[in-house]
Amino acid sequence: MTKRKRGSDASAPDVGLGATLAYLREEDAKDTSNNDAGAWTVVSASKRKRRGRDRAYRPPRESKVDATFSTEAAPDEEPDQDDKEASTPEPAHQGFPHNPFSTSAEQGSDSTIPRNPFSTRETGDKRVGNGEHDSENGARDRGHQSNGHSKQEKAQRKHERRIEKNYPSISHSHNARLQSHVKITDLQSLILYLLADGNAPQWVAVKQRADIRQVVTLLVPGLELGMFNGKISLQSSESKSSTPEDESSHIKADDEAKPDEVEHQPKKLRITPDDFYPANLKPDRLPDVLKPLADMFSHVWPVMGIGEHRGNRQYYRIHSPIHTMLTSQIPKTQEQREMKKSSSHRGPLPQNAKHWENKRTPITDYIANIIDQQENEYAVHPAWFTSPETIEAATQRRKEAHQIAEDGWVDTIVTALEDGEVPDAEIESGSVTAGRDVYTVDCEMCKADNDELVLTRVSLVDWDGKVVLDKLVKPDVPIKDYLTQYSGITPAMLQDVTTRLPDIQKELLEILSPRSILLGHSLNSDLNALKLTHPFLVDTGILYPHPRGPPYKQSLKFLCQKYLSKEIQKGVQGHDSIEDARACLALVKQKCERGPGWGTSETNAESIFKRLGRSVRPKSGNAFRTGAVVDWGDPTRGHGGQAQVAVGCKSDKDVVDGIELAIKGQAENKEGATGKVDFVWARLRELELVRGWWDDTKTADVEQIRQAALKRLDHPASQAGEEVEEASGDALGEAVARTVADIRRVYESLPPCTAFIVYSGTGDPREVRRLQNMRQLYQREYQTKNWDNLSVKWTDTEVQALSRACQQAREGVAFIVVK
Structure with a gap:
């Protein structure tokens, strides 16, 4: 007042x-x-x-x-x-x-x-x-x-x-507390939340999601975060200088020079791949070629790709950004959710197979190759080596590992791998055994005085589950610990046993022939206890890989609970080797019936188009959602096979036009009809091409398209498999400007209330490919040459280099908006 x-x-x-x-x-x-x-x-x-x-x-x-x-x-x-x-x-x-x-x-x-x-x-x-x-x-x-x-x-x-208040939007929530990087799988979860039955994302705020009618996702390999924070120049050194010579001559060189007389350096976005949060797209902090992005998007997100690593965070593989986006995890059923909440349930949830399409596969397709055996520490049978040089190298390695005859080891009587082949006339039609004799082995071991595991029981069952061999074995060395809680062996059981390891080896050599296939779980441990090698092996530890990759393996008890809904190894009486052998046999039979993908990450995954196809489009009279793929080449042969609409292209311009046709419902589906499309996935590749990242063509027609694009872009052409000279400076800036213009054309062609997601996938993959090719060459030479004669060496230095390259290649960017 x-x-x-x-x-x-x-x-x-x-x-x-x-x-x-x-x-x-x-x-x-x-x-x-x-x-x-x-x-x-x-x-x-x-x-x-x-x-x-x-x-x-x-x-x-x-x-x-x-x-x-x-x-x-x-x-x-x-x-x-x-x-x-x-x-x-x-x-x-x-x-x-x-x-x-x-x-x-x-x-x-x-x-x-x-x-x-x-x-x-x-x-x-x-x-x-x-x-x-x-x-x-x-x-x-x-x-x-x-x-x-x-x-x-x-x-x-x-x-x-009122319109602004009720208009749908996807925005960065300042109240969100991110604990890790946003991943490509998070972008996919956002799409499923908008169009299907996905869970609400916690890293963005979605308003009026029911009003978002369509989603367009655009993969643009070649965009990097360094273009936004100034680490990657989009201009040549001559173009960077903005001060003329006559003006720069007046700038004082002494300490008394005024700040406004010094050449002005433009500000850059303060964002790094280590940041969890997005950065505001401010036009005054962007290069000229990237400023149009600020008119469409408010933020740039640092996004991480998915990679595989071992327990010590050593990455060795990067997942495809296409596969990651277009393959979704299958949601749990109501029964599985209730079972998980139940306090009486123990162990993993039973595997849901309602969605799975069986692909009957012969057991011969699951025989471990020489690389699998070497990676899982098997003593490789001599039949895998053909030349004198490779035989000598393998013999030398086994001698150093004390796995030769002088150490008590024996090899089954198989001269060559061809000895195991069965004529087609002898193979019963539809048989998954392919005319082979299949046996499952399981051993029980105890700990000797030298802390080595020694054989105390061996069991062998055939394809029908009948017991072929089941005997206790008296070790040649004193037993320090019988491990009864695991092996089920007690001192009283071995008191009157006279059977020794050579006796068991002799019996096995009589049973196993060149046409025999030996099954087991972590079979290398059993064969090491038996001191036996055989060329044809099937290991359920390899067929059902651990989600975290080697050297981790899932236990036999876990696999039986998950895939067989069966409990084994119960109580405190120890394991039963016959029960374990039959459980392993059941897992292999199920793998033959279901197909190679069963038991892997594909078991709980399906195409995103298939998942969208189960969702009803609102206000459409119970019509289901549909999807489209617009990509270079023929998308129907790969990731677009499950999409209702697939549009093949030969340039980025064709991709932009194809998106417009698909989003307007004018693109023809597999039946030749047209109709509304709810989800469109597309890819621009010209920026990836001029940067030299696209060198993995697998078919001749795609290679022709690639060469034609290089010629059209006035870029030095190369043959298949050869590296393309990477564009830099002004040339890179022009390529980025063309790509940004194509992104803008896509944005302008979208109808209102359409979500638009742009992501780069991964960073530069070339170093990863180089090191992976080097590793494969090493593995091939290691089979046939001595260490001193190898052209490449794969040591811990190369392992660390591959891990660093994979982590750098995981870095990408993304943009999200609702038009």
């Missing part, structure tokens, strides 16, 4: 806020309050009066102000004619006090009329109701006209606010 000292200045204008508002409302603005001191005058209406007035007062301001300010002066207040000629006319409204909000030029003018200084409603440069008043009618007409325009503008603003 404003106060002034009584008697300080009797003629001073009343400039209090309460007085101004009271005057505009034609109220008595002065209320003298005699307090105890009697020294202050309160300029305001009473508190009770103000409260009642604020509740009840709602008239339009324009008409009231206009009516008040259009009142003319009384005739008796008009000055004499002589006074008019001799002096400047007095203001028409003598009753108005001095206006403290007007300029000095207005104070002496006839147009100075008190107005509401807090009003923001203006018409042109004049506030509504405070313009010049030539006449009462003119002022009233202008007031009504201004009032009409104001109502229309208010209604328009209200309509816009």
Whole structure:
């Protein structure tokens, strides 16, 4: 409340806020309050009066102000004619006090009329109701006209606010607390949340998701975060200099040079691949070629690809960004969710096979090759080596590992791998055994004095589960620990046993022939205990790989619970080798019936198009969602095989046109009909091409398209498998500008309420490919040559280099918006 000292200045204008508002409302603005001191005058209406007035007062301001300010002066207040000629006319409204909000030029003018200084409603440069008043009618007409325009503008603003409030959006939530990087799988989860049955994302805020009608996802390999933070230059060194020579010569070189005389360095986005949070796309911090992205997207997100690593975080493989986006995890059934919540359930959930399409596969397709055997520490049978040099190298390695005859090892009688082949005439039609004799072996071991595991029991069952061999074995060395809780062996069981390891080896050599296939779980441990080698092996530890990759393996008990819904190795009596052998046999039989993908990551995954096909499109009469793939070459042969619409292209321009056709429902599906498409996945490849990242063509027709694109882009052509010279400087900037222009064309072609997601996939993959090829070459040479004769060496240095390259290749970017 404003106060002034009584008697300080009797003629001073009343400039209090309460007085101004009271005057505009034609109220008595002065209320003298005699307090105890009697020294202050309160300029305001009473508190009770103000409260009642604020509740009840709602008239339009324009008409009231206009009516008040259009009142003319009384005739008796008009000055004499002589006074008019001799002096400047007095203001028409003598009753108005001095206006403290007007300029000095207005104070002496006839147009100075008190107005509401807090009003923001203006018409042109004049506030509504405070313009010049030539006449009462003119002022009233202008007031009504201004009032009409104001109502229309208010209604328009209200309509816009209502639309903006209810319009769908996907935005970065400042309240979100990210604990890790956003991954490509998170982008996929966002798509499934918008169109299907996915869970709500926690890293972005989605508003009015039911109004998002379509989703377009664009993969743009070649975009990197370094282009946004300045680490990757999009200009040549000549183009970077923005200061002319005649101007730069005036810049002082001594310490007294002024800061504004120094060449200005443009600011860059402060974001790194280590950041979890996105960065605002500010045009003044972006290179010219990237500024159009700021008109479409508000943030750039650092996104990580998916990779495989061992337990010590050593990455050795990067998943395809296409496969990661277009392959989704199968949601758990209601039964599985209830079972998981149940306190009585122990172990893994049973595998759901309702979605799975069986692919009957012969057991011979699951025989471990030489690389698998070497990686899983098997003693490789001599039949795998053909040349004298390879036989000598393998013999030397086995000698160093103490796995030769002098150490008690034996090899089954198989001269060559061809000895195990069975003529087609002898193979029963549809048989998964392919005419082979299949045996499953399981051994129980105890710990000797030297802490080595020694054989104490061996069991062998055939394809029908019948016991072929089951004997206890007396070790040649004293037993330190019988491991009864695991082996089930007790001292009393071995007290009268006379069978030795050579006796078991002799029996096995009589049973196993060149046509025999030996099964087991972690079979290398059993064969090491038996000191036996055989060329044809099937290991369920390899057929059902651990999600984290080698050297981890899933236990036989876990696999039986998950895939067979069977409990084994219960109680404290130890394992039963016959039970374990039959359980292993059941897992192999199931693998032969289901197919190679069963038991791998594909078991719980399916095509995103298949998952979308189970979701009903809103307001469509129970029509299901559909998807489209727009890509270079023939998408139907690969990732687009499950999509309802597949559009093949030969350039990025074709991709942009194909997206527009698909999103408008004008692209033909597999049946030749057209219809609405809910989800479109597409890829631009020209930036990837000029950067030299695209060198993995697998078919001749795609290679022809690639060579034609190189020629069209005036880029040095190369043959298949050869590296393309990477564009840099201005050439890279031009390629990025073309790609950004294509992204903008896609954005402009989208209808309203369409979600648009752009992601780069991964970073530069070339170093990863080089090291992986080097590793494969090493593995091939290691089979046939001695260590000293290898052309490449694969040591811990190369392992660490591959891990670093994979981690760098995981780095990517993404942009998200709803048009």
